[in-house]
Amino acid sequence: xxxxxxxxxxxxxxxxxxxxxxxxxxxxxxxxxxxxxxxxxxxxxxxxxxxxxxxxxxxxxxxxxxxxxxxxxxxxxxxxxxxxxxxxxxxxxxxxxxxxxxxxxxxxxxxxxxxxxxxxxxxxxxxxxxxxxxxxxxxxxxxxxxxxxxxxxxxxxxxxxxxxxxxxxxxxxxxxxxxxxxxxxxxxxxxxxxxxxxxxxxxxxxxxxxxxxxxxxxxxxxxxxxxxxxxxxxxxxxxxxxxxxxxxxxxxxxxxxxxxxxxxxxxxxxxxxxxxxxxxxxxxxxxxxxxxxxxxxxxxxxxxxxxxxxxxxxxxxxxxxxxxxxxxxxxxxxxxxxxxxxxxxxxxxxxxxxxxxxxxxxxxxxxxxxxxxxxxxxxxxxxxxxxxxxxxxxxxxxxxxxxxxxxxxxxxxxxxxxxxxxxxxxxxxxxxxxxxxxxxxxxxxxxxxxxxxxxxxxxxxxxxxxxxxxxxxxxxxxxxxxxxxxxxxxxxxxxxxxxxxxxxxxxxxxxxxxxxxxxxxxxxxxxxxxxxxxxxxxxxxxxxxxxxxxxxxxxxxxxxxxxxxxxxxxx
RNA sequence: CGGUGAGUAGCGCAGCUUGGUAGCGCACUUGGUUUGGGUCCAAGGGGUCGCAGGUUCGAAUCCUGUCUCACCGACCA
Numbered sequence: 072x073x074x075x076x077x078x079x080x081x082x083x084x085x086x087x088x089x090x091x092x093x094x095x096x097x098x099x100x101x102x103x104x105x106x107x108x109x110x111x112x113x114x115x116x117x118x119x120x121x122x123x124x125x126x127x128x129x130x131x132x133x134x135x136x137x138x139x140x141x142x143x144x145x146x147x148x149x150x151x152x153x154x155x156x157x158x159x160x161x162x163x164x165x166x167x168x169x170x171x172x173x174x175x176x177x178x179x180x181x182x183x184x185x186x187x188x189x190x191x192x193x194x195x196x197x198x199x200x201x202x203x204x205x206x207x208x209x210x211x212x213x214x215x216x217x218x219x220x221x222x223x224x225x226x227x228x229x230x231x232x233x234x235x236x237x238x239x240x241x242x243x244x245x246x247x248x249x250x251x252x253x254x255x256x257x258x259x260x261x262x263x264x265x266x267x268x269x270x271x272x273x274x275x276x277x278x279x280x281x282x283x284x285x286x287x288x289x290x291x292x293x294x295x296x297x298x299x300x301x302x303x304x305x306x307x308x309x310x311x312x313x314x315x316x317x318x319x320x321x322x323x324x325x326x327x328x329x330x331x332x333x334x335x336x337x338x339x340x341x342x343x344x345x346x347x348x349x350x351x352x353x354x355x356x357x358x359x360x361x362x363x364x365x366x367x368x369x370x371x372x373x374x375x376x377x378x379x380x381x382x383x384x385x386x387x388x389x390x391x392x393x394x395x396x397x398x399x400x401x402x403x404x405x406x407x408x409x410x411x412x413x414x415x416x417x418x419x420x421x422x423x424x425x426x427x428x429x430x431x432x433x434x435x436x437x438x439x440x441x442x443x444x445x446x447x448x449x450x451x452x453x454x455x456x457x458x459x460x461x462x463x464x465x466x467x468x469x470x471x472x473x474x475x476x477x478x479x480x481x482x483x484x485x486x487x488x489x490x491x492x493x494x495x496x497x498x499x500x501x502x503x504x505x506x507x508x509x510x511x512x513x514x515x516x517x518x519x520x521x522x523x524x525x526x527x528x529x530x531x532x533x534x535x536x537x538x539x540x541x542x543x544x545x546x547x548x549x550x551x552x553x554x555x556x557x558x559x560x561x562x563x564x565x566x567x568x569x570x571x572x573x574x575x576x577x578x579x580x581x582x583x584x585x586x587x588x589x590x591x592x593x594x595x596x597x598x599x600x601x602x603x604x605x606x607x608x609x610x611x612x613x614x615x616x617x618x619x620x621x622x623x624x625x626x627x628x629x630x631x632x633x634x635x636x637x638x639x640x641x642x
Numbered sequence: 643c644g645g646u647g648a649g650u651a652g653c654g655c656a657g658c659u660u661g662g663u664a665g666c667g668c669a670c671u672u673g674g675u676u677u678g679g680g681u682c683c684a685a686g687g688g689g690u691c692g693c694a695g696g697u698u699c700g701a702a703u704c705c706u707g708u709c710u711c712a713c714c715g716a717c718c719a
Contacts, residue, residue, distance in 0.1 A: 083668065083680070084654050088712050098653095108711065214643080217713085332719065350719055376717055394718075408719045435719070462717090555677055590679035597679095608678060618678090 072547065073570075074583045074595075078115050080104075081595050091287050093529035094219030096538050100599045102525075102546075109216030109224030116599060117525070119546035121227065124524050125206050127258050127543065128229045135251035137202040137231050142184045144208055148174030150183040154497045165212045177210035182494045182516065185232045189512070190500035193234070199502065199512070200240045202248075204231030206521060220526040221482070222289070227522040233515040234495070236504055241513050245277070245489055248517045252281050252485050255519070260541025261528055266292050267302035268486065277489040281519075282481030285530040292481045293463045297474030304478065305380045307463040308470040311424040321431040321445025323414075329440045332409030334373040337442065341433055348373030349426050349434040349446075351411040353400050354382065355389040356419065366395050366403050370413050370422040372429065375461040382460045387419050410435040412443060413452050420455040422448070427457045482527040483520070490514040538600030539623050542642065547581040549573060549639050550596040554608040557586050565617070565632060566607050572636050597622065603639055 080101030089095040097103045102117030113121055129139065148166070151157035156164075157176075165177040178184070185203060193201065209228045216224050231248070235241040249265065256263040261283050268280040280303060282292055293307040294300065302308075331340045337348050349370055356367040367387050371377060383390040397408055403418065404411060412435035413420050427448060436443045448455070467476045495501065495512045504510040525544075532539045542548065551573070553566040566582065573580040581601060583592045596604055606618040616629045619638060630638055 082653065086653065087648090087655090090713075105711095334719075337719095352717085352719065379717080400719090411719060552678095558677080588677060588679085588681070590677095590681090593679050595680090606678075610678075 072579075072581050074581060074585050077581070079595065079599075080114055081598055089219060091218045091221065091530065092533055093221060093287075093526040096529055096533060096598070096600075097219060097526065100538055103220060105219075109213060109222070111220060111223055111225075116546040120525050120528075120540070120544050121522060123544040123546075124259065124528075125227070125229070125521050128255055128519055128521060129206065131251045131255045131258070132204050132229065132231065134254075135202075135247050137204045137233075137248075137251075139205065140203050141205050141207065142178070142181050142188075144178050144210065145175050146178050146181075146184055148176060150187055150498075151176055154183050154186075154494055156183070163212050163214070165210055178207075179209055179211040180228075180518075181205070181207070181230055182232065182490075182514075183498070186494045186498045186500045186514070189232075189234050190495075190498060194502055196236045196502050196504045196510070200233060200235045200244055202231055202233040202244055202515075204229060204517070218287075218289075218526070220522050221530075223522070226520065229519040229521055231517040233517070234500075234512045235514070236502065236510055236512060238513060241489055241515050245487060245515050248487050248515070249279060252487065252517075252519070256281060256283070256484070258543055259524065259528065260543050261524075261531060263484070264292065264294070264301050264481065266481070267306055279487050280483050281485030281487075283484050283524070283527040283531055284479055284481050285527065286480055287530050288480035288482040290481050290483055291478050293467075294477045294479060295469035295471060295474040296477050298469060298471055300469050300471040300473070302463075302470075304462055305378065307476070309378075309424065309459050309461050309463045310468060310470050312428045313468050316428055317430050319430040319447040319450065321447075323446045323451050324444050325436050325438075326442050326444055327440060328410075328442045331440075331442065337373070337433060341442075341444065343433065345374035346372055347429070347432055349413065349429065349432050351413055351416075351435060352377055353395040353404070353408075353411065353418070355393040355395060356387055357389050364389060366399060366418045368411070368413060368416050368418055368420045369460055370420060370426050370455075371461050372423065372426045375423065375425060375464070378460060378462045381458075385421065385458060385460070387421065404437055406435070406437045407439040410437065410439050410441055412437055412446075413455065414443060414446065420452070421460060422455050422457050423461045424457055424459055425461065427455075482523065482530060484524050484527050485517075485519045487517045488515065490516050533600075536594070537598035540600040540602055542602050545579075545600065545602050547579045547599075547601050548603060548642070549578055549580040550599075550601040550604045551580055551582040552589070552592045552596060552604060552606045553584070554589050554606065556584065556607075559609060561612055562607050562609065565612060569605065569607070569617075569632070569635060573639070576636055576640060578636075578639060603642055605635060605639070 082099045085095045086098050089098055101114050103111040103113055106112055167175050206229045210225050213224050216222055233244045263281055263283050265279050265281050268278045291304040293302050293304050328340055331337055334345050334348055334350055338345055350373050352369045353366050356365040358364055379392045382388050383392045400408055415437055430447050431445050433444050434446055463476055465478045469476050492511050492513055495514055501509050501511040529538050551570055553562050556563045570582045602622045604620040611617055615632055617632055618627055619630050620627045
């Protein structure tokens with residue numbers, strides 16, 4: 072490809088609304104342009120990268136025995152009503168009507184369509200297991216699209232769905248996908264980690280996320296420093312402290328604490344650290360048979376934070392997690408927020424494992440402007456239960472018993488689930504089994520954010536000059552930069568000849584044949600992130616040499632013209 | 643959904659307080675100059691100042707409404 076005949080669209084200045092590096096560089100390098108919030112046009116060089124990522128995904132999926140197909144973006148509402156997600160899915164599901172006033176949705180995912188297809192097409196256990204996938208545009212009307220391609224509303228996703236007559240078969244395919252995902256991210260040249268995840272609203276039991284590690288990641292991941300353990304902090308189990316419980320020494324004492332409301336204030340008032348205090352959070356309880364809601368108290372150590380997802384899963388707690396209002400608290404407990412504590416509460420009390428490990432701690436007295444010191448479980452509070460309701464933190468013991476937890480940030484680029492029968496039973500998707508009986512199928516589902524991978528790769532691979540593509544997904548492998556070609560026939564000849572050689576060797580080369588100054592060309596090629604550069608200049612031509620430069624290492628070397636092709640081909 | 647801020651040329655911005663019909667840098671066009679890391683000089687083209695309404699002799703500027711976009715928040719006892 073010649074730059075003079077290409078749409079480079081590079082820019083010097085960063086558009087003001089680009090926040091993260093990948094977004095800035097994708098705009099500057101001319102990969103994408105924004106059309107509206109969360110909607111982007113892929114320009115030629117961006118599309119090249121996107122297609123490369125998709126190709127690698129496709130190859131590895133095929134290798135793992137999955138079969139490619141393609142489903143519509145627009146889906147009829149009745150499928151979604153059948154699965155129940157028409158009501159479950161919130162405003163993130165974009166609903167549209169056609170000219171006959173029939174309801175449709177823009178597919179944020181394709182469980183309904185595939186399940187309905189398999190229900191009709193597959194009728195015998197002999198046809199199973201089967202794993203079908205597509206690489207398709209998805210639409211999710213995100214609350215807050217941001218970070219450019221990273222969290223757009225329209226995006227490219229690879230989604231695969233497997234169908235089985237037994238859990239063993241599902242396990243097997245799930246393992247196969249787990250391995251295929253590792254292969255994919257390996258080939259893409261990204262630093263990644265599979266982590267244990269929450270299965271979220273899609274449902275199902277077992278689930279892993281694949282994260283590309285990057286500072287700007289939206290998810291926090293808990294790692295063990297001495298084992299393979301890795302889990303999303305949403306999920307990571309916070310185990311009870313492994314240290315011996317300190318024997319209780321004190322007797323509870325009520326202390327007047329006007330204007331002491333936060334844990335910070337409690338600490339400075341009593342001159343203690345937050346891990347000697349307890350905070351009591353009041354949330355709405357689950358509805359009883361009559362549909363009435365009581366309140367529930369969640370007790371955490373002062374320095375810990377509540378994990379909403381864990382709390383929501385408790386039978387006693389209303390989901391989604393909802394904080395009680397000040398008025399509700401005043402009515403039920405007769406005390407202001409800021410002085411609540413577990414002693415004498417008229418509502419169920421759930422205590423985090425770490426908080427339950429404390430002795431002689433400080434907490435609110437359930438009397439406005441008053442706290443208690445020297446409080447101890449069992450002695451002072453009889454009726455409570457213990458659960459894991461906090462976020463794991465750096466320095467905590469790893470839940471697998473090996474090592475200590477470290478927290479890093481990651482970008483979720485893949486997610487695999489064992490779905491079970493959620494969709495197949497709702498939609499009656501089954502086959503006749505060996506006994507000739509109708510059997511509902513069990514499902515797995517496996518997603519990869521193809522477009523997000525492009526952004527994630529940049530987050531992980533860039534410097535102050537621009538993008539540094541891993542070879543596997545670079546838009547071009549080689550940049551050919553002639554110096555002042557318009558003034559030198561010799562340079563033009565060598566450049567044209569090298570270009571031709573590279574092209575016929577099947578190497579993707581971007582030949583910068585613009586009448587530009589060298590600095591402009593260098594800067595553009597570095598911004599775009601082409602891994603290998605060949606510079607042709609008068610100086611070196613006298614010795615029949617050209618310069619090779621590696622984008623990542625910055626290493627330069629002079630190479631005989633005749634050796635350039637093999638050097639680049641071997642990279 | 644809540645909070646904050648912003649919409650002026652393709653991009654980055656000034657002008658608005660104190661109303662008088664729009665400017666700078668980059669990019670673009672032409673000519674010259676320069677040529678191993680974003681040359682320099684000159685001459686050009688390009689904007690219904692987000693949209694609608696109002697005040698006024700006169701509105702980018704003041705008022706009202708509306709749309710769009712961005713950032714922050716949705717962890718607090």
